[in-house]
Amino acid sequence: MLFSAADWQAIALTLKLASVTTVLLLVLCTPLAWWLAHTPSRWRAPVGAVVALPLVLPPTVIGFYLLVFMGPHGPLGQFMDVFGWPRLPFTFTGLVIGSLVYSLPFAVQPLQRAFEALGRRPLEVAATLGAGRWDCFFNVVLPLARPGFMTAAVLCFAHTVGEFGVVLMLGGNIPGHTRVVSVQIYDHVEAMEYSQAHALALGMVVFAFIVLLALHWLQPKSTQTAGAGL
Numbered sequence: 367m368l369f370s371a372a373d374w375q376a377i378a379l380t381l382k383l384a385s386v387t388t389v390l391l392l393v394l395c396t397p398l399a400w401w402l403a404h405t406p407s408r409w410r411a412p413v414g415a416v417v418a419l420p421l422v423l424p425p426t427v428i429g430f431y432l433l434v435f436m437g438p439h440g441p442l443g444q445f446m447d448v449f450g451w452p453r454l455p456f457t458f459t460g461l462v463i464g465s466l467v468y469s470l471p472f473a474v475q476p477l478q479r480a481f482e483a484l485g486r487r488p489l490e491v492a493a494t495l496g497a498g499r500w501d502c503f504f505n506v507v508l509p510l511a512r513p514g515f516m517t518a519a520v521l522c523f524a525h526t527v528g529e530f531g532v533v534l535m536l537g538g539n540i541p542g543h544t545r546v547v548s549v550q551i552y553d554h555v556e557a558m559e560y561s562q563a564h565a566l567a568l569g570m571v572v573f574a575f576i577v578l579l580a581l582h583w584l585q586p587k588s589t590q591t592a593g594a595g596l
Contacts, residue, residue: 368565369562369565369566370562372541372545372550373550373562373565373566375541375542375545376541376545376546376547376549376550376566377547379458379542379543379544379545379546380526380527380546380547380548381527382458383458383461383462383465383526383533383546384465384522384523384524384526384527385523386462387462387465387466387469387522387523387526388519388522388523388526390462390466391466391469391470391472391473391518391522392473392515392518392519392522394466394473395470395473395474395477395518396477398413398417398474399473399474399475399477399478399480399481400477400481402414402417402474402478403478403481403482404481404486417470417471417474417475418471418475419471420467420468420469420470420471421471424531425468425529425530425531425532425535426531426532426535428464428467428468428531428532429464429531429532429533429534429535429536430535432460432463432464432467432532432535432536433455433535433536436453436454436455436460436463436536437453437455438453442454443455455536455537456536456537456538456540456543456544457537457543457544458537458543458544460536460537460544461533461536461537461544461546463536464529464532464533464535464536464537465526465529465532465533467532468525468526468529468532469521469522469525469526469529472518472521472522472525473518473521473522474518476514476515476517476518476521477511477514477515477518479514480511480513480514480515480517481507481511481514483514484507484510484511488506488507488510517581520577520580520581521577521581523577524573524574524577527547527570527573528548528570528574529546529548530548530549530552533546533548533549534548534549534552537549539553547566547569547570548570550566551563551566551567551570554566
């Protein structure tokens with residue numbers, strides 16, 4: 367048998383985590399990316415730097431501070447205690463929050479580039495034709511920036527699938543709740559179950575190749591669409 371029941375459980379949890387994280391990031395990061403693409407504010411550079419921090423910080427650092435923030439002595443942990451809500455560390459919800467932070471730049475930056483390439487000309491033309499703000503966004507911005515959204519979705523999903531340090535710090539290793547594929551591979555190696563680790567690791571390699579191939583296909587379309595918008 368190629369994968370054990372525990373492996374399939376980890377795969378299902380990983381796909382669930384990646385799907386939830388991707389959808390939430392696309393929704394939450396769209397206004398932020400739009401603001402970064404068009405604002406003249408002096409806060410643009412500091413906010414952009416904060417967004418990019420997960421690209422340069424070790425995942426264990428991000429996981430550690432999120433664990434402190436959500437722990438019993440952290441601001442969010444104390445807030446949860448006031449209302450009697452369960453704490454977030456070592457839960458699936460905690461993993462989602464960690465994944466949102468860790469994959470943030472992989473959603474914001476492709477969307478920001480797509481909005482910047484779009485320019486203001488299509489919006490000005492739509493406005494002169496009587497389109498409202500929301501009409502412009504849904505009928506002009508979204509169709510023209512669609513390759514940027516697709517790129518962001520692929521990157522967020524793939525990046526979440528490959529997480530290790532953040533999910534291990536925040537979620538530990540609870541089967542069926544926080545044990546994702548990367549942690550399952552680590553467990554196999556620790557137990558010297560190299561054949562099982564090899565099967566999962568090879569699956570990750572194939573997945574990564576497919577993601578890079580998809581991004582290669584999306585890039586020319588993104589460039590062409592941006593040029594058409596200008």
